[in-house]
Amino acid sequence: MLPAMGRPPKAREPLRLAALELFVKQGVHATGVRDIARHAGVSEAALYCHWANKEDMVHSLFTEHLAEVVALLESAIATEATLAAQVLAACRASYRLYDEQPLVFRFVLLVQHELASQLPANLRMPQDVVIDLIRRAAARGEITLRGDADHESVLLSAALIGTFLEAAIYVGNGRLPGPLLQHADAVTRIALRILRA
Amino acid sequence: MLPAMGRPPKAREPLRLAALELFVKQGVHATGVRDIARHAGVSEAALYCHWANKEDMVHSLFTEHLAEVVALLESAIATEATLAAQVLAACRASYRLYDEQPLVFRFVLLVQHELASQLPANLRMPQDVVIDLIRRAAARGEITLRGDADHESVLLSAALIGTFLEAAIYVGNGRLPGPLLQHADAVTRIALRILRA
Amino acid sequence: MLPAMGRPPKAREPLRLAALELFVKQGVHATGVRDIARHAGVSEAALYCHWANKEDMVHSLFTEHLAEVVALLESAIATEATLAAQVLAACRASYRLYDEQPLVFRFVLLVQHELASQLPANLRMPQDVVIDLIRRAAARGEITLRGDADHESVLLSAALIGTFLEAAIYVGNGRLPGPLLQHADAVTRIALRILRA
Amino acid sequence: MLPAMGRPPKAREPLRLAALELFVKQGVHATGVRDIARHAGVSEAALYCHWANKEDMVHSLFTEHLAEVVALLESAIATEATLAAQVLAACRASYRLYDEQPLVFRFVLLVQHELASQLPANLRMPQDVVIDLIRRAAARGEITLRGDADHESVLLSAALIGTFLEAAIYVGNGRLPGPLLQHADAVTRIALRILRA
DNA sequence: AATGAATGAGATTTCATTCAT
DNA sequence: AATGAATGAAATCTCATTCAT
Numbered sequence: 001m002l003p004a005m006g007r008p009p010k011a012r013e014p015l016r017l018a019a020l021e022l023f024v025k026q027g028v029h030a031t032g033v034r035d036i037a038r039h040a041g042v043s044e045a046a047l048y049c050h051w052a053n054k055e056d057m058v059h060s061l062f063t064e065h066l067a068e069v070v071a072l073l074e075s076a077i078a079t080e081a082t083l084a085a086q087v088l089a090a091c092r093a094s095y096r097l098y099d100e101q102p103l104v105f106r107f108v109l110l111v112q113h114e115l116a117s118q119l120p121a122n123l124r125m126p127q128d129v130v131i132d133l134i135r136r137a138a139a140r141g142e143i144t145l146r147g148d149a150d151h152e153s154v155l156l157s158a159a160l161i162g163t164f165l166e167a168a169i170y171v172g173n174g175r176l177p178g179p180l181l182q183h184a185d186a187v188t189r190i191a192l193r194i195l196r197a
Numbered sequence: 198m199l200p201a202m203g204r205p206p207k208a209r210e211p212l213r214l215a216a217l218e219l220f221v222k223q224g225v226h227a228t229g230v231r232d233i234a235r236h237a238g239v240s241e242a243a244l245y246c247h248w249a250n251k252e253d254m255v256h257s258l259f260t261e262h263l264a265e266v267v268a269l270l271e272s273a274i275a276t277e278a279t280l281a282a283q284v285l286a287a288c289r290a291s292y293r294l295y296d297e298q299p300l301v302f303r304f305v306l307l308v309q310h311e312l313a314s315q316l317p318a319n320l321r322m323p324q325d326v327v328i329d330l331i332r333r334a335a336a337r338g339e340i341t342l343r344g345d346a347d348h349e350s351v352l353l354s355a356a357l358i359g360t361f362l363e364a365a366i367y368v369g370n371g372r373l374p375g376p377l378l379q380h381a382d383a384v385t386r387i388a389l390r391i392l393r394a
Numbered sequence: 395m396l397p398a399m400g401r402p403p404k405a406r407e408p409l410r411l412a413a414l415e416l417f418v419k420q421g422v423h424a425t426g427v428r429d430i431a432r433h434a435g436v437s438e439a440a441l442y443c444h445w446a447n448k449e450d451m452v453h454s455l456f457t458e459h460l461a462e463v464v465a466l467l468e469s470a471i472a473t474e475a476t477l478a479a480q481v482l483a484a485c486r487a488s489y490r491l492y493d494e495q496p497l498v499f500r501f502v503l504l505v506q507h508e509l510a511s512q513l514p515a516n517l518r519m520p521q522d523v524v525i526d527l528i529r530r531a532a533a534r535g536e537i538t539l540r541g542d543a544d545h546e547s548v549l550l551s552a553a554l555i556g557t558f559l560e561a562a563i564y565v566g567n568g569r570l571p572g573p574l575l576q577h578a579d580a581v582t583r584i585a586l587r588i589l590r591a
Numbered sequence: 592m593l594p595a596m597g598r599p600p601k602a603r604e605p606l607r608l609a610a611l612e613l614f615v616k617q618g619v620h621a622t623g624v625r626d627i628a629r630h631a632g633v634s635e636a637a638l639y640c641h642w643a644n645k646e647d648m649v650h651s652l653f654t655e656h657l658a659e660v661v662a663l664l665e666s667a668i669a670t671e672a673t674l675a676a677q678v679l680a681a682c683r684a685s686y687r688l689y690d691e692q693p694l695v696f697r698f699v700l701l702v703q704h705e706l707a708s709q710l711p712a713n714l715r716m717p718q719d720v721v722i723d724l725i726r727r728a729a730a731r732g733e734i735t736l737r738g739d740a741d742h743e744s745v746l747l748s749a750a751l752i753g754t755f756l757e758a759a760i761y762v763g764n765g766r767l768p769g770p771l772l773q774h775a776d777a778v779t780r781i782a783l784r785i786l787r788a
Numbered sequence: 789a790a791t792g793a794a795t796g797a798g799a800t801t802t803c804a805t806t807c808a809t
Numbered sequence: 810a811a812t813g814a815a816t817g818a819a820a821t822c823t824c825a826t827t828c829a830t
Binding site: 044 | 804806
Binding site: 202203204205229230231241242244245250251 | 828
C-alpha cells in the first residue's frame with residue numbers, strides 16, 4: 001500500500017521533533033533554523049527538502065497537531081453521553097496527552113498566541129470544541145444558561161478552558177506536582193462547579 | 198548649585214511606550230530595536246542610553262509593570278473584608294486596568310510565558326497574590342479546602358487565574374465583546390462557584 | 395561512495411590572504427570584517443563559514459603562521475653544526491621569508507605585540523628558538539656565558555632578536571634599502587659580535 | 592606669571608593618564624573614547640573640552656612624549672664625551688624612564704608602529720638620535736665603519752635600538768626580571784661589542 | 789569646564805535561504 | 810534526500826562626536 005519509494009527520509013522526523021521541542025522551550029521566533037538543524041543532527045539545508053521554508057514548517061506542524069488535539073478531544077467527548085462524563089473524558093484525554101507528549105500539548109495550546117495573528121480564522125480550535133460541548137449540554141437541558149445564552153456559553157467555555165490550561169501551566173512551572181493526569185478528577189470537579197452541573 | 202547636568206531625557210518615555218506596544222502586538226522576539234526606535238521617533242542608539250541592551254529593557258519593563266500589577270491587586274484586595282468582595286474587587290481592578298492600559302496588562306500577563314525561562318524564581322507574581330487570598334479565606338473559615346489544603350489552594354488559584362485570564366484573552370481575540378470590565382460580575386460569579394463560597 | 399559533500403570552499407583562501415594583508419598594513423583592530431570580505435571579493439558572512447568570528451580568525455592565522463616560522467627557523471638551524479653557521483642560516487631563512495612572504499613575516503613578528511595580552515603563555519615563539527640555540531652553543535662550549543648563565547642567555551637572545559628585527563623594521567620604513575636578504579651577512583656579523591663567537 | 596584663569600581643569604590630567612595607560616595596554620585603535628572616560632572617571636564629552644577629537648589627542652600625546660624622550664636621550668648623551676659613556680648614559684636614562692614611567696616609554700617606543708602611517712616624516716625619533724651618536728663617534732674616530740659608512744651606521748643603529756628595545760620588551764613579557772635598570776650595564780656591554788668600541 | 793542625552797555611521801554577527809555537488 | 814559553502818538582508822550593538830544645560 002505504501003508508495004514505491006527510494007530511500008526513506010532520514011532528516012524529517014529529527015527535524016520535526018527538534019523543532020517542536022525548541023518552539024515550545026524558546027518560542028517560535030526565538031528559534032532559528034540553525035538551532036533546529038543542530039538539535040536534529042542534520043544540516044540546515046535539509047529542512048528545505050521537507051518544508052518550503054521555516055514559516056511553512058511552523059504552520060504545518062501547528063495545523064497537524066492542532067487537528068490531532070481537536071480530534072482527540074472530540075473522540076473522547078463522543079464516547080460519553082452526559083456532560084459530567086464528557087468533561088471528565090476530555091480532561092483526562094488532554095492531560096494524558098500532556099504527560100505523554102508534552103511537546104505536542106504545549107505547542108498547540110501555548111504557542112498559538114505567538115501565531116495568533118497569522119492563523120486562518122476558520123481553524124477549528126479546542127476552544128470551539130468546548131463551546132460546542134456546552135451548547136449541546138444546554139440544548140439537552142443539562143445546564144441552564146442565564147441571560148444571553150450565546151454569550152454565557154462562551155464565557156463558561158473561557159472559564160473551563162482557562163481552568164484546564166492554567167492547571168497544566170502550574171505543573172509546567174512547578175507550582176503543582178506532576179504528572180498532570182493525577183489532577184484530572186479535581187479539575188473536573190471544579191469545572192462542573194463552574195457549569196453548575 | 199546643582200551638579201552640572203546634561204539635558205533632561207527626551208527619548209526614554211517614547212521608547213518605553215513603543216516597546217510596550219510592540220512587544221504586546223508582535224511578541225518580544227519578533228520586535229526589533231529598530232522597530233522600537235522608529236515607533237518612538239528616536240534613534241536606535243538612544244535605547245542604549247537608558248538600558249544596557251534589549252534584554253535589559255525587556256526585563257526592566259517586565260519587573261516594573263509586574264510590581265505595579267501586583268500592587269494593584271493587593272491594594273484592591275486590602276480594601277475588602279470578605280472573600281466574595283475581595284474577588285470582585287480584584288477582578289474589577291484588573292479588568293479596569295485591561296481596558297484602560299491594555300498594554301500593561303497584556304505585557305505582564307501574556308508576555309510572561311515568553312520570558313518564563315529567564316525570570317528569577319523569587320518574583321512575586323499575580324498568581325501568588327491569588328494563592329494568598331485563598332489561603333487567608335480558608336484560614337478565616339470562609340471556604341473549606343478538601344484533602345491536602347496547600348495543594349487544593351494552589352489548584353483553586355489556578356482555576357481562578359485561568360478563568361480570569363481566559364476571559365480577557367477571549368475579549369482580545371473577539372470571542373467575547375469588550376470592554377472587559379462588563380464581564381467582571383459574571384466572571385466573579387463563576388469564580389465564587391469555583392471556590393464554593 | 396563519498397559521504398555526500400557540498401561544494402568545495404571557494405572563499406576561505408581569499409579571506410585568509412586578504413586578512414593577512416590588511417592586518418599587516420593597518421593593524422588587526424583597524425581592519426574590519428567588511429574590509430577583509432571586500433578585499434577577498436566575497437560576502438562578509440562567508441567569513442563565519444570558516445571561523446567562529448573575527449577573533450577566532452586572528453588567533454588561527456597567528457598560531458598557524460607562528461608555527462610555520464618556528465619550524466622554518468628550527469629546520470634552518472638543524473642543517474648546521476656550528477653556532478656561526480646556525481645564526482647565518484637562521485638569519486638568511488627568516489630574511490628570505492621576509493622578502494618572499496613579507497605578509498607572513500610581518501604578521502607573525504610584528505602583530506604579536508597587538509595580541510600579546512590574549513595569547514596562551516605556552517606557545518613556542520621565535521624567541522624561544524633563539525634562546526635554545528644560544529644555550530646549546532654554550533653547552534657545546536662555543537660561547538661562554540658570564541654570570542648567571544640562564545639570565546645571560548636570555549639577554550643575549552633579546553639582543554639577537556632585537557638586532558634581527560630592527561633591521562627588518564628599518565627596511566620596512568625605508569631607513570635601509572631592500573631586499574632584506576642583502577643585509578643578512580652584515581647582521582650576522584653583528585650578531586656574532588654580540589655572542590663574542 | 593600664570594595666565595589669569597577661572598577654575599583649573601579637572602578632567603584633563605585624568606584623561607591623559609587613562610589614555611596613556613589604555614593605549615599602551617590595548618593599543619590605540621582598540622581603545623575607545625568611552626574606555627578612556629570611564630577609566631578617568633569623567634564624562635566622554637569632557638575629552639572634547641581639551642582635544643579636538645580622539646585623533647588629536649593621540650597625536651598630541653605622542654608628539655609631546657616623543658619630544659620628552661628625545662630630549663632625555665640627547666641630554667644624557669650631551670653630558671658625556673666618549674662613545675662608551677654616551678651609550679651607557681643613554682641606556683641608563685631610558686631604562687630609568689621605563690621603570691619610573693613605563694607608560695610614557697612604551698607609548699612612545701611601541702605605539703609608534705601603530706601610528707607609523709599617519710606620522711609626519713620629519714619628526715625626530717629616538718632612532719635618529721642613535722644614528723647621530725654613531726656618526727659623531729665615527730667622525731671622532733672612536734669606531735670604524737666598514738664599507739658604505741652611511742649604510743653601516745644605519746645598520747648599527749638598528750642593532751643598537753633593537754637590542755635596547757628587545758631587552759625592555761623581555762622585561763615587559765616576563766622573560767627577564769624587572770626593574771629594567773638593573774640590565775643597563777649588561778645591555779651596554781653588548782651594545783659596545785656591536786659597535787666594536 | 790563639564791555633563792547626560794542623543795545621534796548617524798558603521799561594527800560585528802545572525803538570519804533564513806539558495807546553490808552546486 | 811542531504812550536504813557544506815555561500816549569500817543578502819537584517820539584527821544588535823558600538824563608535825566618535827555633538828548638543829543643550
